[in-house]
Amino acid sequence: MKVTQLDCLCVILLHLLHTAGSEKFEVLGPTDPIVAVAGDDIILPCYLKPNISAEDMTVDWLNLDFKDSRVYRYQNHRIIRDYQIPYYRGRTSLFEEELWRGNTSLKLTRVQGTDEGRYKCFIKAKSWYDDFTIQVLVKAVGSKPVVSIEGHREGGMGLLCESEGWHPEPELAWLDSKGVHLSAGPPETHRDFKGFYRVKQHVIVQETDTNRFTCRVQQSRINEKMETEVHLPSELFDYATPLRMAFIVLCCLGAVTVIGLALAIYCICNQKDYLKKEKDEIMEEKGK
Numbered sequence: 001m002k003v004t005q006l007d008c009l010c011v012i013l014l015h016l017l018h019t020a021g022s023e024k025f026e027v028l029g030p031t032d033p034i035v036a037v038a039g040d041d042i043i044l045p046c047y048l049k050p051n052i053s054a055e056d057m058t059v060d061w062l063n064l065d066f067k068d069s070r071v072y073r074y075q076n077h078r079i080i081r082d083y084q085i086p087y088y089r090g091r092t093s094l095f096e097e098e099l100w101r102g103n104t105s106l107k108l109t110r111v112q113g114t115d116e117g118r119y120k121c122f123i124k125a126k127s128w129y130d131d132f133t134i135q136v137l138v139k140a141v142g143s144k145p146v147v148s149i150e151g152h153r154e155g156g157m158g159l160l161c162e163s164e165g166w167h168p169e170p171e172l173a174w175l176d177s178k179g180v181h182l183s184a185g186p187p188e189t190h191r192d193f194k195g196f197y198r199v200k201q202h203v204i205v206q207e208t209d210t211n212r213f214t215c216r217v218q219q220s221r222i223n224e225k226m227e228t229e230v231h232l233p234s235e236l237f238d239y240a241t242p243l244r245m246a247f248i249v250l251c252c253l254g255a256v257t258v259i260g261l262a263l264a265i266y267c268i269c270n271q272k273d274y275l276k277k278e279k280d281e282i283m284e285e286k287g288k
């Protein structure tokens with residue numbers, strides 16, 4: 001059979017009609033990572049090109065860093081809450097009034113440490129689907145370090161530094177007054193249920209001419225640091241001090257006891273005298 005020009009034209013026309021009828025689209029979003037400050041509300045942008053309605057489509061938001069990755073699902077005009085990652089419960093929504101123009105952005109409220117990750121916006125129509133992945137970084141500046149004095153340790157003074165509420169994980173360092181790093185114990189890091197980091201580290205310091213020590217907690221990726229300086233009075237380093245203190249306390253206790261006893265005895269004697277006097281008086285009265 002010979003293919004005529006008319007046949008060709010018909011095939012092309014049919015193809016064009018078919019393409020126009022099917023819902024072909026692209027899913028787009030930002031290519032740069034989104035930096036979110038802990039506690040803020042953020043929008044993860046995602047939209048269809050061309051801007052056709054997504055109201056009849058399935059919109060899936062996934063966090064690819066979780067095994068069961070569902071953050072949000074919109075399907076058959078409803079929100080599907082099954083299999084949602086518990087961290088996202090009550091914190092996610094679509095702009096439903098924007099779906100008709102192909103805006104499938106996700107709103108995420110009260111950003112926390114566990115929100116960092118790669119998010120896929122996956123959109124499926126009856127005969128077509130596409131997706132776009134965006135990166136979210138979470139930034140949280142922790143608390144000012146708290147330094148506590150732990151007392152005499154192995155020939156020096158034990159100090160402990162603690163700071164919490166960081167993201168990403170920060171580094172902790174102990175420094176002397178010249179900014180020189182002191183060798184300290186192993187750093188201890190914990191992650192709370194919202195994914196924020198708490199760090200702490202013990203150090204044993206020796207007496208110096210200034211007795212000033214600094215605990216610094218910093219996160220270079222977000223370019224933030226917090227530090228606390230302590231000044232230890234040199235008497236703290238005096239080894240006789242604890243014994244002397246104990247001796248003084250014992251002496252004081254002793255003195256208080258002695259005074260107390262003396263007072264008690266005095267009172268008892270007085271009372272006896274008084275009773276005796278009263279008795280004498282009664283006798284006297286009877287004798288009259």
Ligand SMILES: *[C@@H]1O[C@H](CO)[C@@H](O)[C@H](O)[C@H]1NC(C)=O
Nearest residue numbers: 049050051052100101102103
């Ligand atoms: C869809 O996009 C076109 C241009 O690409 C624009 O003129 C139109 O206003 C948009 N429609 C909506 C509902 O945003």
Ligand SMILES: *[C@@H]1O[C@H](CO)[C@@H](O)[C@H](O)[C@H]1NC(C)=O
Nearest residue numbers: 043045046047095098103105
């Ligand atoms: C989608 O809707 C939200 C909320 O109104 C808006 O902030 C965002 O800019 C919209 N995105 C696009 C691509 O239109």
